[in-house]
Amino acid sequence: MKKTKLLSFAALLILLIGILAACGSSNGEDQESNGSNETDQETDASQDSESESDEGASAEGASGSITISGSSAMQPLVAAAAEQFMSENPEADIQVNAGGSGTGLSEVSEGTVDIGNSDVFAEEKDGIPADELVDHKVAVVGMTAAVNPGVGIDDISKEDLKKVFTGEITNWSELGGEDVDITLVNRPDSSGTRATFVNFGLDGETPAEGVTEDSSNTVKQIVSETEGAIGYLAFSYFTDDSVTAMAIDGVEPTDENVQNGEFPIWAYQHSYTKGEAEGLAKTFLDYLMSDEIQTGLLPEQGYIASTKMQVERDAEGNQTDK
Amino acid sequence: MENKAALSAGERLIKSKQNRSLGELRGKILVTLCALIMITATVAVTIFLTVKGLQSFLVNHVSPIEFLTSTNWNPLADQPSYGALPFIFGSLAVTFLSALIAAPLGIGGAIFMTEIAPSWGRKVLQPVIELLVGIPSVVYGFIGLTVLVPFIREHGAGTGFSILAGTIVLSIMILPTITTIATDAMGALPNSLREGSLALGATRWQTIRKVLLPAALPSLLTAVVLGMARAFGEALAVQMVIGNVRNLPESLLDPSATLTTIITLNMGHTTYGSVENNTLWSMGLILLIISFVFILIVRYLSSRRKI
Numbered sequence: 001m002k003k004t005k006l007l008s009f010a011a012l013l014i015l016l017i018g019i020l021a022a023c024g025s026s027n028g029e030d031q032e033s034n035g036s037n038e039t040d041q042e043t044d045a046s047q048d049s050e051s052e053s054d055e056g057a058s059a060e061g062a063s064g065s066i067t068i069s070g071s072s073a074m075q076p077l078v079a080a081a082a083e084q085f086m087s088e089n090p091e092a093d094i095q096v097n098a099g100g101s102g103t104g105l106s107e108v109s110e111g112t113v114d115i116g117n118s119d120v121f122a123e124e125k126d127g128i129p130a131d132e133l134v135d136h137k138v139a140v141v142g143m144t145a146a147v148n149p150g151v152g153i154d155d156i157s158k159e160d161l162k163k164v165f166t167g168e169i170t171n172w173s174e175l176g177g178e179d180v181d182i183t184l185v186n187r188p189d190s191s192g193t194r195a196t197f198v199n200f201g202l203d204g205e206t207p208a209e210g211v212t213e214d215s216s217n218t219v220k221q222i223v224s225e226t227e228g229a230i231g232y233l234a235f236s237y238f239t240d241d242s243v244t245a246m247a248i249d250g251v252e253p254t255d256e257n258v259q260n261g262e263f264p265i266w267a268y269q270h271s272y273t274k275g276e277a278e279g280l281a282k283t284f285l286d287y288l289m290s291d292e293i294q295t296g297l298l299p300e301q302g303y304i305a306s307t308k309m310q311v312e313r314d315a316e317g318n319q320t321d322k
Numbered sequence: 323m324e325n326k327a328a329l330s331a332g333e334r335l336i337k338s339k340q341n342r343s344l345g346e347l348r349g350k351i352l353v354t355l356c357a358l359i360m361i362t363a364t365v366a367v368t369i370f371l372t373v374k375g376l377q378s379f380l381v382n383h384v385s386p387i388e389f390l391t392s393t394n395w396n397p398l399a400d401q402p403s404y405g406a407l408p409f410i411f412g413s414l415a416v417t418f419l420s421a422l423i424a425a426p427l428g429i430g431g432a433i434f435m436t437e438i439a440p441s442w443g444r445k446v447l448q449p450v451i452e453l454l455v456g457i458p459s460v461v462y463g464f465i466g467l468t469v470l471v472p473f474i475r476e477h478g479a480g481t482g483f484s485i486l487a488g489t490i491v492l493s494i495m496i497l498p499t500i501t502t503i504a505t506d507a508m509g510a511l512p513n514s515l516r517e518g519s520l521a522l523g524a525t526r527w528q529t530i531r532k533v534l535l536p537a538a539l540p541s542l543l544t545a546v547v548l549g550m551a552r553a554f555g556e557a558l559a560v561q562m563v564i565g566n567v568r569n570l571p572e573s574l575l576d577p578s579a580t581l582t583t584i585i586t587l588n589m590g591h592t593t594y595g596s597v598e599n600n601t602l603w604s605m606g607l608i609l610l611i612i613s614f615v616f617i618l619i620v621r622y623l624s625s626r627r628k629i
Contacts, residue, residue, distance in 0.1 A: 072590065098590075100589065100590020100591045101590070101591055102589075102590060102591045102592040102593040102594075102596075102599070103589075103590050103593075103594075105593050106593045106594035106595075110594070125592075125593045126593060126595075126597065126598070127593045127594065127595040127596040127599075128593050183481050188566070188584075188588050188591065189396075189397060189398045189588065189598075190397075190398070190588045190591035190592045190598060191591050192591065206399070209567045209568065209569055211481055211565045211566065211567070211577060212565065212566035212567060212579075212587065213561075213562075213566065213587075214561075214586075214587045218562065221467065221468075225468075225471075225472060226481060226482070229481075
């Protein structure tokens with residue numbers, strides 16, 4: 001009796017693993033075959049949708065379904081754009097998930113999603129076959145140091161900023177501000193926001209330990225409530241007086257200064273596809289780069305249009321004039 | 323009308339007799355299936371986590387000894403180091419400290435509800451406890467962040483983000499677990515124990531302290547351990563108030579980090595298969611192992627239960 005129980009349990013286990021393995025492998029195939037089906041259908045369906053879409057010049061139409069995942073910083077933008085896109089093209093179904101840049105890059109290189117969003121270059125992440133991915137720089141986000149309004153400073157030199165974040169300066173009075181101790185608010189090691197701030201704000205120096213939070217809203221709340229706190233936030237979070245956006249070396253943190261290359265701390269928001277984008281993914285990416293989105297939705301959501309940038313940057317962080 | 327109903331009832335009885343063996347079988351298959359799904363889910367998660375968790379040691383050659391004993395966590399440095407001890411310590415510290423606060427409160431509440439004021443005590447306290455269970459953990463975290471952290475900052479030292487803040491939030495969160503199970507344990511004690519003790523001339527307090535508490539002890543400890551298991555696995559609320567630094571804390575007012583907070587902070591940003599991602603899975607494995615230890619303790623305690 002006992003033996004049969006054990007046996008059946010073992011059999012069950014094997015079955016389960018088999019099913020899991022089958023699921024894993026067939027997923028990819030399914031998706032590939034789905035993809036080809038979709039393109040077939042699209043060529044049929046595109047005839048009517050093409051007449052509506054003004055800029056979707058490609059032969060591929062705007063129907064079918066795609067999944068997008070990745071950077072939570074990009075999620076609001078892409079989700080809003082997807083919503084607009086779907087209301088204009090009712091045949092299309094676009095699912096937008098957040099999950100972090102790492103997740104987005106992993107899933108797009110595995111082929112489980114069609115577009116993977118990331119706020120860092122794929123080259124900067126381990127274990128991602130960056131040469132298989134095609135980069136679409138959809139938007140630019142500027143970031144700057146955010147301080148509690150009580151510190152009495154709104155301009156800092158890059159040298160001082162480094163000293164603050166490496167713990168060399170521990171009181172704001174050393175920089176001519178109020179006599180309050182400095183509290184650092186960091187992001188986790190793996191965060192793209194942190195990588196950008198460290199690379200371009202601190203020239204690669206490692207920040208000292210401090211309170212670490214992932215969500216920008218939490219960081220903003222902590223900085224606004226803690227005396228002498230300093231963190232870093234994207235421009236879109238400076239909507240009220242609760243935190244002060246720092247000018248760096250006298251350059252105001254504005255969209256214009258990022259676009260003309262004066263302000264150093266900014267990052268691309270990338271949409272990666274595995275190989276060249278096809279079908280609906282391509283139509284949607286073209287839509288994201290269209291003037292309608294770049295000059296309408298993007299600034300509305302606090303992003304900077306990547307088409308308006310006068311400088312560009314490669315994966316190594318070298319900045320050149322366009 | 324009545325006749326018809328009676329007839330159909332009779333018909334139904336006959337019908338059910340005919341279908342009896344089939345119904346038996348169907349029911350049996352249904353519940354067996356439920357059990358099997360539960361078992362396979364648990365086994366599958368365990369196997370998956372073990373395989374994933376061991377990868378950092380087997381594939382990326384992170385030293386398990388370094389992982390468990392080093393206090394240096396710096397996976398992105400040129401010379402990366404993977405010491406998870408501060409997080410293991412942080413997890414255990416907030417768990418035990420919160421149990422230290424919540425256990426006396428919860429057991430006290432249970433005694434109040436069962437022995438001191440069984441009627442109105444239960445009527446008032448029970449809904450309060452149920453309400454506490456229903457509050458989502460993110461709300462606890464948010465209250466902790468907006469009320470508790472500034473309070474500690476103003477009345478103590480440092481930034482307010484501290485083990486103390488994490489402990490207080492967790493002890494409120496696990497209070498309902500401990501209280502509910504402890505109340506059930508105290509309520510399950512046979513009345514003969516109380517009557518016998520009182521008949522011997524013991525006061526009510528003596529009865530509680532010398533007779534009822536020792537008799538219910540294994541169940542009460544089970545309540546505490548289950549509460550600790552919940553505290554150990556909580557991520558969101560703790561993450562918001564503990565500060566998440568990688569240094570080993572030196573006092574209650576120092577910020578710290580736990581295994582769960584480091585996993586939730588980093589999981590989304592890391593790519594599958596990278597060393598950093600794998601070490602996060604290893605932390606998950608450690609969480610699972612320690613949870614198993616908690617369950618083993620609970621099973622041991624229940625086997626010792628006398629009543």
